[in-house]
Amino acid sequence: MSNLSSPETTPIDPAIEAALVASTDARAQALLDFAAIPSVSALPEHAGDMVKAAEWVADRLRGVGATDVAVEPTSLHPIVYGRIHEAPGAPTVLVYCHYDVQPVDPLELWETTPFEPFLRDGRFVGRGVADDKGQLVMHISALEAMRSVGRAPAVNLTFVFEGEEEYGSDSLYAWIEANRERLAADVAVISDTGFFEGNIPGITVGLRGIMYAQIDVVLSPVDLHSGMYGGTVANPANALAQIIAALKGPDGRIRVPGFYDDVVPLSDADRAAMAALPFEDEAYRAGIPVNALVGEAGWTTLERKAARPTLDINGMWSGFTGEGAKTIIPAHAHAKVSTRLVANQAPEKIYEQFAAYVAQVAPPGVTVTTTFIHGGEPSLTPTDHPATQAAARSLKAVYGVEPVYMREGGSIPVTAAFDHTLGLPVVLLGFTQPTCNAHAPNEWLELDNFERGTRVIVRLWDELAGLPRG
Ligand code: BES
Ligand code: ZN
DSSP, X not given: OOSTTOTTOOOOOHHHHHHHHHTHHHHHHHHHHHHTSOOBTTOGGGHHHHHHHHHHHHHHHHHTTOEEEEEEOOSSSOEEEEEEOOOTTSOEEXXXXXXXXXXXXOGGGSSSXXXXXXXXXXXXXXXXXXXXXXXXXXXXXXXXXHHHTTOOOSSEEEEEEESOGGGTOHHHHHHHHHTTGGGOOSEEEEOOOBOBTXXXXXXXXXEOEEEEEEEEEEOXXXXXXXXXXXXXXXXXXXXXXXXXXXXXXXXXXXXXXXXXTTOOOOOHHHHHHHHTSOOOHHHHHHHTTOSOOOOSTTXXXXXXXXXXXXXXEEEEEESOOSSSOOOEEOSEEEEEEEEEEOTTOOHHHHHHHXXXXXXHHOOTTSEEEEEEEEEEOOEEOOTTSHHHHXXXXXXXXXXXXXXXXXXXXXXXXXXXXXXXXXXXXXXXXXXXXXXXXXXXXXXXXXXXXHHHHHHHHXXXXXXXXXXXXX
């Protein structure tokens, strides 16, 4: 690890540090073992692997002396629960990570296979090493090191490790409602985010929500000869194109009536804070890489990336897509659409507006239906909350620099559920880098962030012990 003892950093408890050093290889191996389990929540054929991954997590929790450890069935994938309540009178922290991962296609772009993770040149590579298994292992490893020298965390910890985060967290909402008492806490810490561009330690204070839907356009039960019927019937692919084209204007504004009604305006202070972050459009563009950055007029790239809502087609299919030519009018056409939402847009309301607008702009001659697939609410957390400040001190101690506060464009639906349903302040403390290829081939996690992140977590439990209760 570079710089761990630079003058700006403050070492953690020497006994725990020694234990972490002694367990360096074992901790890395734990992540490699965990990431080798193909826990893809979206694919039914991996249902058994989901249980295997949940059991792996539960075993590790039992290994660090957690009580009430349970792999709780849901209507889809299990939730792993456990607690270490050994600090009477101290605050309780609800710790959340997810053990599911995204699908791995396209396979041919992976250096090796996605579920044969490896550690090379200071990086873990494999599906889930960053999002989110590495962070889950950091939490467990921090506790293992503490336990090995006879220490208990200075706060009470309640763990919720979810298996449907990458699939919309549907089962989680009802489970949280039904388990309020077991989830009673003073604050939630979610480790499923990352640092700012260039590996600058950061705390996420805003996440976008999501509304994911499908549009289906149907003409007839079967494809039709385009010579025999062309000119007399509607074409579902053309109709879908027309609908999609109506969703956004050339200025990048979303045309769904009412879509922006509930958007909390960015204050001048918000915009100034974002403008002060060390963000270069050109470096961001080149790092993706794409030819040009485009988006809604009137907003900076950073604002568009995290603080403005979006609407994107995620996929579309219809008719003949093979080589050569086949003369048909397709029987049907389909598109997957997502909108990323910002505070205070509500996914259900956005879906209603979206569905009504699609019906309104649908051309005649075809049957158009929309289906809601999943939704998650946006969230904003205060930078000045004592728990956020505790996390900032923990990062500063280990990295030697003040963290930045940033908004992220991605979604973690449980954040709003912890906030609204359980009434908890949430700290989003994660350790990945923006270029970590999350959801893409060759997902990676920097070993240095894995090591330091584990130490940040060790420190955080001490820092949070002084949190005002209630
Ligand atoms: N870890 C991400 C969320 C995230 C992305 C945080 C980028 C910070 C920066 C999370 O696992 C994720 O990908 N969530 C999904 C949620 C969706 C399926 C409801 C997302 O954002 O697409
Ligand atoms: Zn994630």
